Amino acid sequence: MSRQGNRRESPLVERRARLEDVARLASVSPTTVSRALRNDARISESTRVSVQHAANQLGYIPDARASSLRGRATGTIGLLLPDVADPMHGQIAMAVEQAASAQGYTVLLANGFSDPVQERQALQVFAAQRTDGIVLVGSMLSPQEANALVRPCPVVLVGGENVSLAGYKNEPPTGSIRVDDIRGIEAVVEHLRACGYRRVAYVNGPDLASNVTRRDTALRSLANAGISSALYGYPGGVESLGALNATVDTMVEDRPHALICYDDVTALGIMDALRSRGLRAPDDIALVGFDDIPFAGVANPRLTTVAQPSEEVGRSAFSMLLAGLKTGELPPSIMLPVRLIVRESTIAI
Amino acid sequence: MSRQGNRRESPLVERRARLEDVARLASVSPTTVSRALRNDARISESTRVSVQHAANQLGYIPDARASSLRGRATGTIGLLLPDVADPMHGQIAMAVEQAASAQGYTVLLANGFSDPVQERQALQVFAAQRTDGIVLVGSMLSPQEANALVRPCPVVLVGGENVSLAGYKNEPPTGSIRVDDIRGIEAVVEHLRACGYRRVAYVNGPDLASNVTRRDTALRSLANAGISSALYGYPGGVESLGALNATVDTMVEDRPHALICYDDVTALGIMDALRSRGLRAPDDIALVGFDDIPFAGVANPRLTTVAQPSEEVGRSAFSMLLAGLKTGELPPSIMLPVRLIVRESTIAI
DNA sequence: CTGAAAGCGCTAACAG
DNA sequence: CTGTTAGCGCTTTCAG
Numbered sequence: 014m015s016r017q018g019n020r021r022e023s024p025l026v027e028r029r030a031r032l033e034d035v036a037r038l039a040s041v042s043p044t045t046v047s048r049a050l051r052n053d054a055r056i057s058e059s060t061r062v063s064v065q066h067a068a069n070q071l072g073y074i075p076d077a078r079a080s081s082l083r084g085r086a087t088g089t090i091g092l093l094l095p096d097v098a099d100p101m102h103g104q105i106a107m108a109v110e111q112a113a114s115a116q117g118y119t120v121l122l123a124n125g126f127s128d129p130v131q132e133r134q135a136l137q138v139f140a141a142q143r144t145d146g147i148v149l150v151g152s153m154l155s156p157q158e159a160n161a162l163v164r165p166c167p168v169v170l171v172g173g174e175n176v177s178l179a180g181y182k183n184e185p186p187t188g189s190i191r192v193d194d195i196r197g198i199e200a201v202v203e204h205l206r207a208c209g210y211r212r213v214a215y216v217n218g219p220d221l222a223s224n225v226t227r228r229d230t231a232l233r234s235l236a237n238a239g240i241s242s243a244l245y246g247y248p249g250g251v252e253s254l255g256a257l258n259a260t261v262d263t264m265v266e267d268r269p270h271a272l273i274c275y276d277d278v279t280a281l282g283i284m285d286a287l288r289s290r291g292l293r294a295p296d297d298i299a300l301v302g303f304d305d306i307p308f309a310g311v312a313n314p315r316l317t318t319v320a321q322p323s324e325e326v327g328r329s330a331f332s333m334l335l336a337g338l339k340t341g342e343l344p345p346s347i348m349l350p351v352r353l354i355v356r357e358s359t360i361a362i
Numbered sequence: 363m364s365r366q367g368n369r370r371e372s373p374l375v376e377r378r379a380r381l382e383d384v385a386r387l388a389s390v391s392p393t394t395v396s397r398a399l400r401n402d403a404r405i406s407e408s409t410r411v412s413v414q415h416a417a418n419q420l421g422y423i424p425d426a427r428a429s430s431l432r433g434r435a436t437g438t439i440g441l442l443l444p445d446v447a448d449p450m451h452g453q454i455a456m457a458v459e460q461a462a463s464a465q466g467y468t469v470l471l472a473n474g475f476s477d478p479v480q481e482r483q484a485l486q487v488f489a490a491q492r493t494d495g496i497v498l499v500g501s502m503l504s505p506q507e508a509n510a511l512v513r514p515c516p517v518v519l520v521g522g523e524n525v526s527l528a529g530y531k532n533e534p535p536t537g538s539i540r541v542d543d544i545r546g547i548e549a550v551v552e553h554l555r556a557c558g559y560r561r562v563a564y565v566n567g568p569d570l571a572s573n574v575t576r577r578d579t580a581l582r583s584l585a586n587a588g589i590s591s592a593l594y595g596y597p598g599g600v601e602s603l604g605a606l607n608a609t610v611d612t613m614v615e616d617r618p619h620a621l622i623c624y625d626d627v628t629a630l631g632i633m634d635a636l637r638s639r640g641l642r643a644p645d646d647i648a649l650v651g652f653d654d655i656p657f658a659g660v661a662n663p664r665l666t667t668v669a670q671p672s673e674e675v676g677r678s679a680f681s682m683l684l685a686g687l688k689t690g691e692l693p694p695s696i697m698l699p700v701r702l703i704v705r706e707s708t709i710a711i
Numbered sequence: 712c713t714g715a716a717a718g719c720g721c722t723a724a725c726a727g
Numbered sequence: 728c729t730g731t732t733a734g735c736g737c738t739t740t741c742a743g
Contacts, residue, residue: 060728074486078427100449110471141423142426312662382736392714428737431737
């Protein structure tokens with residue numbers, strides 16, 4: 014009975030079946046069981062059936078850790094994003110998980126909360142778990158640091174890197190996915206110009222590449238269009254929808270004609286704060302968001318925004334990772350298109 | 363050099379450092395390294411320091427699979443919910459992950475999409491990964507089946523079980539978390555009664571315990587209050603916000619005074635559909651939701667709803683699981699309180 | 712305080 | 728077509 018002979022035969026605490034238990038029940042060797050269960054070609058049909066039967070009878074579920082230890086891959090990927098509770102990130106997470114599980118991969122999830130310390134910890138955990146690959150969304154870490162932390166595990170970057178100075182300009186040529194923030198904002202500015210707004214402000218987001226790109230593009234395009242511009246501070250994420258007061262008070266004084274907000278969550282929060290002060294979009298101040306989260310379309314007024322294909326971002330991230338896993342090299346970076354959706358929060362004046 | 367002697371000394375492909383590499387560099391045995399790195403009490407300070415140094419130098423990250431294989435626990439938990447992209451589930455997921463990682467646990471995420479087949483697969487994956495415990499949110503499976511699939515892994519149930527006939531009445535006395543749907547809906551009905559609405563309808567949700575409880579309670583309370591009631595079909599989740607037309611057309615004909623919706627997502631979708639038809643809450647039809655997702659408070663009109671403590675649900679789920687892991691027995695089931703939040707979508711008539 | 716040896720559950724060589 | 732043997736990287740007895 015091999016090395017297992019000293020194991021208790023009638024354990025008081027329920028024990029999971031092992032390969033050897035199945036082997037014994039089916040009267041074959043563990044190797045044969047292993048092969049039969051994985052549909053190895055060189056196992057006879059009759060053996061396979063009896064092994065399957067024995068396995069079912071015992072409720073045998075192979076230990077993924079043990080097999081990955083001997084084999085190569087773990088069949089797991091790590092997903093690190095700022096906050097799954099955020100609508101945009103939630104959609105990306107959903108899509109990544111869906112794509113991954115369709116290919117037999119399991120997703121380890123971690124929230125970084127835009128905190129470099131927490132992000133590093135999460136990456137270390139992924140490394141310790143030996144994930145086959147990692148999807149990193151909206152990280153505060155430089156691609157270099159992230160890669161170094163988990164090397165040689167491939168990492169796909171979504172939404173660019175931390176922005177210190179010109180850091181965001183030299184994006185990696187490979188394994189990175191971003192959305193066309195520049196064209197999106199350019200379309201917004203053109204739309205606002207066509208509407209006739211002469212004083213427009215940008216409402217800042219967190220220190221991520223996407224925000225910097227959107228802000229810089231907005232300010233530049235506005236200048237090019239001869240529209241006067243201003244900049245407001247970041248009022249906080251989805252958590253603090255009611256805590257925008259300081260920023261909004263300033264707006265009420267300045268009374269810009271239109272606001273380009275970093276994202277929809279920000280725009281919706283401001284829309285509400287404005288309403289509390291008796292102001293309504295688009296009549297008093299026009300409002301534009303970014304992302305097109307599901308609630309943007311049912312806000313009142315419905316929010317004009319730049320739609321980004323969040324689910325496709327998630328799917329692409331996983332398939333890029335999968336390609337990297339198979340070929341040993343990550344595919345070239347891609348830029349996903351966005352689309353201006355004009356709704357009710359902007360109007361020609 | 364022990365059994366590793368046959369390994370390539372200069373691997374072309376970068377290799378992760380192993381315990382043995384650290385041991386060699388620090389001139390101690392692997393055992394000592396293992397103990398030093400885990401701060402075992404019986405290692406001298408000097409040894410510990412030099413081992414730490416060697417480990418850092420090599421960028422050593424212990425293999426969690428290997429250590430869990432020899433030891434007992436994997437330090438992972440499985441989280442299965444219908445859809446992380448849903449605001450409510452996203453918040454729960456966030457809270458579970460946050461609580462888990464604070465205790466050194468890693469979360470495996472899976473979306474079940476309210477599909478029993480996908481839920482079973484996900485649970486099998488968790489079992490294969492040997493998660494220490496599982497948090498099951500809004501599952502379609504019976505607690506019995508779920509437990510059987512992953513036994514002996516403890517599972518905490520959130521939001522009750524599949525509902526076939528009276529199935530939801532005998533909830534497990536242990537390891538289960540739910541919110542007080544009954545009191546929530548009773549408060550809603552009382553509020554609507556006080557407002558003076560005489561014809562109220564309930565808008566159905568998916569076949570989950572929470573929906574059945576809310577619906578049954580609504581219908582019963584309405585009858586008790588002498589208010590005429592009706593029932594509308596489930597118009598779909600967050601995905602199909604624009605696809606409520608059939609249901610809404612019926613409403614426009616029937617013209618109930620108020621609608622109690624299964625959840626906020628439903629209510630917000632209906633609010634928008636009503637607006638498309640020129641009807642506005644609360645003047646034409648009053649609207650009540652459930653959950654108090656972040657966007658409920660910034661809708662226009664702001665949505666009257668029953669607030670449930672989603673993040674606390676997530677935290678409680680994890681701490682209940684943790685307690686179960688430590689004591690070997692899941693704590694008694696708990697019921698979390700809810701709170702009616704009256705906003706603008708209902709008003710006294 | 713430290714080390715040698717024996718596995719955790721499984722799969723990948725090698726035989727036959 | 729099937730079985731035997733040796734580990735995957737780590738921790739844990741059991742000896743010093």
